[in-house]
Amino acid sequence: MAESAPAAPARSRSPRRRAAEGPTSAEERRAGQTELLGHRAVELSRFYAGKIETVPKVPVRSLHDFSLWYSPGVAAVSRAIEAEPELSFELTGRWNTVAIVTDGSRVLGLGEVGPRAALPVMEGKALLFKFLGGVDAVPIPMQAKSPDELLAAAEAIAPAFGGINLEDIASPKCFGILEELSKRVEIPVWHDDQLGTAAATVAGLLNALKITGRDIRTTRTVLLGAGAANLVTARLLLALGQEPSALTLVDQKGILHAEREDVDELSVRNPWKYRLALRTNGGSRSGPLERAVEDADVLIAASTPRPGTVRPEHVRAMRPEPIVFALANPAPEIWPEVAREAGAAIVATGRSDFPNQVNNSLVFPAVFRGVLDARARSIPDPIVLAAARELARGAEHKGLSVHHILPTMEEAEVFPAVAAAVADAAVAEGVARQRLSHDEFLARAKALMERPARLVRALARAGLTAPMPRGRVGQRRSV
Template sequence: MSNAESFADADADLNRAALEYHAKPVPGKTAVEIKKPAATQRDLSLAYTPGVAEPVRRIAAEPSAAYRYTNKGNLVAVITDGSAVLGLGGVGPLASKPVMEGKAVLFKHFADIDVFDIEVYARHPQEFIETVRRIAPTFGGINLEDIAAPHCFEVEQILIEELDIPVFHDDQHGTAIIIAAGLLNALELQGKRLEDARIVVLGAGAAGIASIRLLMSLGAHRNNIYAIDRQGVIHTGRRDLNPFKFGIAADTDKRTMRDALVDADVFIGVSGPDLLPPDMLATMAPRPIVFALSNPVPEIRPEIAWGVRDDMIMATGRSDYPNQVNNVLGFPFIFRGALDARASRINEEMQIAAVKALKDLTHEPVPQSVLDAYGLKALAHGPEYIIPKPFDPRLRERVAPAVAAAAVASGVAPAAPAN
């Protein structure tokens, strides 16, 4: 059986299981639970009228009291327009609902954060922005999800500026944070420095652009990063670039991915399946790093890549290979830290704190519970362990406090938020 047939059979089995999982025993993946007693007449008089009037008066007099008397401080909106859903494209808001419910499951399971998933029909980004603006008082944070580039950049920036709660587009920054953490460890293992590394990024959408921006903030040199879109290398001489692509353009005479990959130290793929030919991989520098993150089929399949280079470190977006770049390592704990600190935004300092916490965690001994969860006898910092595993119980206790501390230190959260 060929690799392609093997992938197809596995996908068919997974699809059948997924439909069963979503439909039974009841449709959907989330529900609302009651957190206070509702068994007696007095319980109901406290939960609703007349007792509810007193917290209403307190919040009207002091809006921050909503964090004391309502669920606002632990409630996040996972919200989308359905314009860029997974690898399926613009399937629309209703079809995106299983994904948004799934994100809610991850928030609750990993960080005990409650979520309302909200799917918005919006013909224009401004309609979407206005919808989020109007519903924002309900929430302690906004997780933007599956919004197509380049509109996602504008949507996020406007909402960050206008709202007083954290707004975070996970497809941009969540992916970038996990990539950066893994890459810093991989560079260390390969005896290279971010400041000197030549990096090729295939894909100039939300994840690609955000990753480049974050890597530059961490020390990568702009003219050593070659972003590739459908027209080739994004360089300063091009006249077809929107402001977001121009912000990552390199001053270079390289024009094609083949040009860019010669002697490159790093390849990061956030694009599509089978787009890195083996002969191009062969031209990369000694001890290369390959992050082929297209899912479910990477830009180059690991078994093919290893047949070309035995000196590389590789990561994918798949759970059945080592070094899975998975956003669940980031967003639940980033929001947990932001909510705990009562931050008004998630800024670059908080993102970098998350990168460093994730990077450092892989240098520590791995708990037995993680080994048991993945059926492993041993796991240690090295070429097949450059980022933590999603079921590592230490993620919440390391990443969330680091993010909260960075929020306070950078001035976007009070030093001691009130209860």
């Protein structure tokens, strides 16, 4: 599955050189570097003691001003909102504030680390929200023993927020939590591991189909891995016109089909997967991945971070000019050069050191910018698809090629456009509280998304953010 963070762009190593070195030596180096980065991250976390803080956004000329910002003046603001609750989006920071909610049950590749250990990750996410999306995000890891407890707590805090970002919650409980919370609150709810990864995947796929001259309605697609990301990718592909019978899901137990031995168990434990088991795989194929990939146009793997999970013979069994996405992190299911040697026309991974990175960070800052600017009540799938389409258009704008099916994190001009497309879609879907024109949404998104970088620079220049202490790694400027 794609990693949330945009890994620091590897400026020192071009993708071409990287590929020529072969996977092993590069892999050893990467492992060594990951360890060094980990050391450095702990060091810096101690030095800065956290990554975000609240900063006033109003002038405070003297303590007298608090009679406006606080009592007694603020009472009138409070009464106004009491009389008209929607004013909470205008008279407070609610319009731009998102809760990052997690129970710490599936943090990065670490698994169930609990809410305290999830906090540094959520702080990092909050930093990304601000830096890339201009969104004020508050990390809220929760001690929740059950999905019901998490739901009740998330529902209870909703009045303070313009949106809720669910983060790092284990599959399949994440599906039920997202569905139920979306019903209970009148603000958009997003789960990046489902929607962010799926939207980025679909965006890349749309361009890959275009380059290889395919129509999604006649494409045979195989999804390897049936977790948070791929179950939503499947749903989005079907919404885009993918023929259900030409879509096959595969997991550790092989091809998912309506008569598989565990299908009744799925009906109880994972109804989302169960429904797809009934709806997809029209040819009633069964068995291993080998059977699924025969005559497939597209293989999207979001499964186990182990090269060799997808093998060259799988790629060779596909139709000519196959499209292969190997999205597991940190190691893809098949190395890009191996996939290409086996005939893959287009390869994408979740990593920044190969071309075509399927990256959540291409999606979530812009999606939240868009839904917050439209003050949306929810994020129905057409909004997710609008984000994917605009992201695809953004890459096309710069020129499509087999190595450029998605914008890179450096192509920052794409993000406000995605935000505006999302806001437009919220209006079109009838979930927007604030209906502005496309140009207004775009201008607003640009302004709000450009401001944080200036803010960070200004704080550094003024000496309010301490310069980064010297260390063995991480000296490279990454932003």
